[in-house]
Every structure is written in C-alpha cells, then in structure tokens.
Amino acid sequence: MTRVSSIPKATCLRLSLYLRHLDHAADQGSETTSSAQLAAALGATAAQVRKDLSLFGQFGRPGVGYQVEELRQAIRRILGVDRRWPVAVVGVGNLGRALARYREFAERNFDVVALFDIDPAKVGSRIGGVVVSSMEDMDKVVAECGVRLALLAVPAHAAQKAAEALVRAGVTGILNFAPAVVRLPARVVLYPADVSVLLEQLSCQVSAEPARPRSRRGKGGSALTARGFEVE
Amino acid sequence: MTRVSSIPKATCLRLSLYLRHLDHAADQGSETTSSAQLAAALGATAAQVRKDLSLFGQFGRPGVGYQVEELRQAIRRILGVDRRWPVAVVGVGNLGRALARYREFAERNFDVVALFDIDPAKVGSRIGGVVVSSMEDMDKVVAECGVRLALLAVPAHAAQKAAEALVRAGVTGILNFAPAVVRLPARVVLYPADVSVLLEQLSCQVSAEPARPRSRRGKGGSALTARGFEVE
DNA sequence: TAGATTGTTAATCGATTAACAATC
DNA sequence: TAGATTGTTAATCGATTAACAATC
Numbered sequence A, B: 001m002t003r004v005s006s007i008p009k010a011t012c013l014r015l016s017l018y019l020r021h022l023d024h025a026a027d028q029g030s031e032t033t034s035s036a037q038l039a040a041a042l043g044a045t046a047a048q049v050r051k052d053l054s055l056f057g058q059f060g061r062p063g064v065g066y067q068v069e070e071l072r073q074a075i076r077r078i079l080g081v082d083r084r085w086p087v088a089v090v091g092v093g094n095l096g097r098a099l100a101r102y103r104e105f106a107e108r109n110f111d112v113v114a115l116f117d118i119d120p121a122k123v124g125s126r127i128g129g130v131v132v133s134s135m136e137d138m139d140k141v142v143a144e145c146g147v148r149l150a151l152l153a154v155p156a157h158a159a160q161k162a163a164e165a166l167v168r169a170g171v172t173g174i175l176n177f178a179p180a181v182v183r184l185p186a187r188v189v190l191y192p193a194d195v196s197v198l199l200e201q202l203s204c205q206v207s208a209e210p211a212r213p214r215s216r217r218g219k220g221g222s223a224l225t226a227r228g229f230e231v232e
Numbered sequence C, D: 001t002a003g004a005t006t007g008t009t010a011a012t013c014g015a016t017t018a019a020c021a022a023t024c
Helices: A009-027 A035-042 A046-054 A068-079 A094-101 A135-145 A156-169 A195-208 B009-027 B035-042 B046-054 B068-079 B094-101 B135-145 B156-169 B195-207
Strands: A065-067 A085-090 A110-117 A130-134 A149-152 A173-176 A189-192 B065-067 B085-090 B110-117 B130-134 B149-152 B173-176 B189-192
Touching: A009 A035, A009 A046, A009 A068, A009 B189, A009 B195, A035 A046, A035 A065, A065 A068, A068 B195, A085 A094, A085 A135, A085 A156, A085 B195, A094 A110, A094 B094, A110 A135, A110 B195, A130 A135, A135 A156, A149 A156, A149 B195, A156 A173, A173 B195, A189 B009, A189 B195, A195 B009, A195 B068, A195 B085, A195 B110, A195 B149, A195 B173, A195 B189, B009 B035, B009 B046, B009 B068, B035 B046, B035 B065, B065 B068, B085 B094, B085 B135, B085 B156, B094 B110, B110 B135, B130 B135, B135 B156, B149 B156, B156 B173
Parallel strands: A085 A110, A085 A149, A110 A130, A149 A173, A173 A189, B085 B110, B085 B149, B110 B130, B149 B173, B173 B189
Antiparallel strands: none
16 A cells, blocks of 8 residues: 655644744844754753654754754755645635735745635636636636635635635645534645634633642643743 | 543534534434444544544433434533534734624624724724724623623734734634644644645645655544555 | 764653443 | 443654754
8 A cells, every 4th residue: 555755743843843943044144953942942852853854854963953044945845835726715705815915925835825615706806916716717727726725714604615616627736714523525725724723722722721729730732832931 | 640531522523513513403303313324424433423422421312322312412511512602803904804694603603792903983883783892802801791702703913912912811622723832731722724734734635745655654534534645 | 072962763641543341 | 232422542654853964
C-alpha cells in the first residue's frame, strides 16, 4: 500500500512560528540565531527545534548557529510560501468579507483572487477589488486563477456541499470556518478554523484547570501554546 | 517536577467536533448514536472516540450506544460551554470588527461583551451594540464583565504588550489572531489563530516538500485533518 | 586550542489502535 | 438467548527529550 510522507502537523505549526520569530529577528537586525534562542521564543526545547529542522536538511553550523536570513528562506521554502498562492473565499457574509479584505494575507504571499457566494444579489459585486462569482462558475474561475487553497466561510448547513464543490474544482487545501464537521477525500487537507471551535478549546482548558495549588502547576500544554517562564 | 493531568489538546479538539456532529444529529432527529458513527463523521476510529469519552466517565450503554441528547449535554459540560462565557476582543480593525459582530459565537455561549482599541478615535464607538473601551480601562472593564477569554486582533507589533495587559487584567485564555509569536506565563492558555499561520499549514501540507528519503517515513497525518500526499 | 552549538542517536513519554470481557 | 456495542487493558506507534560525538 502506498504510504504517505507528510510533515508532522506539529512540526508544520512550529515552522510557521519559527518563521514569525525569524521575521521579527530580521527586523531587529539580528544576523544569527541558535536553536536555544528559537526555542526560548516559542517555549519549546532546543532539541525540538533542531529535530524539526533536521527533517529537511542541515541549516546551521556547529558552534555558530543559524544565519537568520538563510534559515528564513529555507523555512519559507519548506512551508511553500516562497511563492504566491492564489486563494479563494467561499461565502461572503460577515466573516467572508473580512477574510477577503484582510491585508496580512498578501504580505505572506496568499492572494485572495476569487470570491464565491450562492446569493445572486451578491454575485457581481466587488470586495477588496475582487468580483464575487456564482457557485456555478467555480470550476471555471478556480481553474483560471490556479486556485488550490480556499477559505470556507459559509453557514454550517452549506459547508459540506460547498467543500465538495471546491474539491471538484481542484482545490486541495481548505480552512473550514463553518461550525460544521466536513468530510472529504483523504487527499484533501482540511483544517478546522471555526472560531467557536477554537474558543471551545480555550473554555475546555480554562475550566479544566481552575486555580490549582502551585505545586501542581500546569504542564503548560504543548510548547506551542504557552509554556511558562516558571520552571522547577 | 509535578504535572497536572489536563485534557490532551487533541482530545479537546475532537470533543468540539463530536459536539458539532451531535448538534447535526439532533437536528436530524436521531436519538442514539455509536462510537462507530461518531468516528465515521470525523474520520477517526471508534476506539478513539470511546477512549476520548472514557477520560470523563461512562456515557454509553453496551449494545446500545449513546443517547444523542445526553452525550451532547455531557460534552457541553466537559468543554465548559454549558454556561455563558463573556469574551473580550482587543483591536477593532477589520478583523476585530468582524469577530465582534460574528453571530455564531452567541449561539455557542460565547458573548462578546467588551471591545478594546488603542486608537482614541475608535474609543466610545459601538460595534454590534458593544462600546469600544480604551486600553487604560481594560482592568476595570474585564473585572466588571467577568471576562476570562479574549480574542487578540491587534497588529503584530502590538501583540505582546496587549496580551500582557489582558493577562494582568485577569484573562486566562487567549486566541492570538496577530501574526506574531507571543510569550505568556504558563498558566495562560494561548492558541495561535492567525489565519496566515493556518494558511501556511495548508501550503506546507499541499506542497509537501517531502523530507529527503530516510529509513523512516512519516505517517499519514491525524484523522482530523486529512492524510497527506501519497508518495511512491 | 577552548567554548559553543550543531545534527543525530537512543531513551522517554504520550497518544492511538486493537482486542476483548462485560453487558445491554 | 444472540447480536451489538460499550469501557478498558495491552500493544503499537509516533513525537519529544536527553545526551553526545562532530565540528566550527
């Protein structure tokens, strides 16, 4: 059976955060950094940083560390953000419109180039300079724009169908902002991005850990979230 | 060092998704369900569903399955969403405003009751019926409203300071929508929610720059997302 | 050289899956 | 009872951490 060689999800997330930190370091004028510094920024361990990077090659020099700019470019390449990604937004309600207009995407090489909505009253209008297309035109527009990634911002009841339409049109990666569980073929990468799901992660953790005696302090979740300054 | 047994992050996420599915099942009029059905909906295994639930008690009956409504209430209680959570939004730019107005939150028991911005021109204005407060009033407003969760939607350069202000004011859970790495004390739960970080997860998996061939190879990603690329 | 820090291997830890007795 | 499905234990799998030789 064919196996899948994919980057561990946790590593993928950390790479993004390393990149954010390297951007910051570059802004500050730092030329080199080390696994220890990167780890400290995220609350991870130095070993984990080196392990993560070692999956993709050798980027540092023993005794010296990493060149900030060099590592930045390497991680951008690994994440695939050394090139531009045309992105579609499906559903231009309140959230969809905000996503369509959100400036930061372009700075990170994601361009919202296509919008879709089922409401004929919205089709043809412009949001942030992009025309809203009908769902019927999805195949055509997605192909023309070379879209492979999409943001799904439709109501829960429309999520499954809209997601399937995206997949048929050739999209292979979807962020699902709808409060619904969507099932797609395994080849499609689908992440839940519904803010209420994320809020539930907070309430779950926050109510699960009501002020405990200090001797039993939180293990702090993964290094990605918020490991403390406090150590013992 | 002592550790706390907190709910595994992955379990927490699945619980949210089980809940979405149970909501759907309840809408459809289903009265019972099984670990196999829940698993199928998410692309997980039945064993995993039962294992997740077994962390919190016994909710099903052998040979019968789970009562949809009963399990729904149980999961709502575990996630802490059987009660209302007052939520603050910091930064009412494009994204912050959309978050402040997003309707779905209230349906899920999260009420946006406080807004903050550093811009004096925005302070005092209303968004979705909530007045924008100044950062100086944060301590007071957060205390008055009993806010423990916050959405951080400020620019990257302001994220660390704003997050620290939230923590000082008593907030213990934060979704970070800013494209910056934020470090906070371990007791605070902090999740990255920056959409560009999420998009990078997609581009990373979709372009799946596979590691140099090694003796070991990756597995297929968690059932929650989707399996990666098939190679070989 | 001496000190620093890498890349990698081995040990640990945690999470997922398979199997099955219990039981409705 | 016979069939179905749970909750749980043991086995597997993967990810994190510690340790260290290599090397700048």
